[in-house]
Amino acid sequence: MTMIREESGRAIITVIGRDQIGIIAWVATKLAEYNVNILDIxxxxxxxxxxxxxxxxxxxxxxxxxxxxxxxxxxxLTKGLQVKVQHEDIFTYMHRI
Incomplete structure (x- = not known):
């Protein structure tokens, strides 16, 4: 049963920090745990x-x-990374010219 209520059903995730082994693996594993599908990276x-x-x-x-x-x-934060998650509509609105 889905619990996300936003119309498009997509989000933008950004990750910034000092390079270290396993960042992509960590994010992908966490998303899989929550049944979130990666569309593009x-x-x-x-x-x-x-x-x-x-x-x-x-x-x-x-x-x-x-x-x-x-x-x-x-x-x-515990990994020294700045991670932001925004609904696609909010991200698009904030970054339009």
């Missing part, structure tokens, strides 16, 4: 800094968007 290393942006499908997620955001953000 882009990552790069700029000098020693890791940056990643993901588009994910929340339609089958087992928790609310706010709970997902809080979980990833809090656990990310």
């Amino acid at each position: 882009s990552q790069t290393i700029l000098k020693e800094f890791f940056t990643m942006i993901m588009v994910v499908d929340l339609k089958s997620a087992t928790l609310e968007l706010v709970e997902l955001a809080n979980s990833l953000e809090q656990e990310g």
Whole structure:
């Protein structure tokens, strides 16, 4: 049973921090635990800094968007990472020209 109520059912996840082994694996594992599907992913290393942006499908997620955001953000802090989760509509609105 889905608990996400937003219309598009997609979110943007960004991760920034010093490069370290296992960042993508950690995020992907957490998303799989919550039944969140990764639709697209882009990552790069700029000098020693890791940056990643993901588009994910929340339609089958087992928790609310706010709970997902809080979980990833809090656990990310313990790993020295800044993790942000935004509904696609909010992200699009905030980044339009």
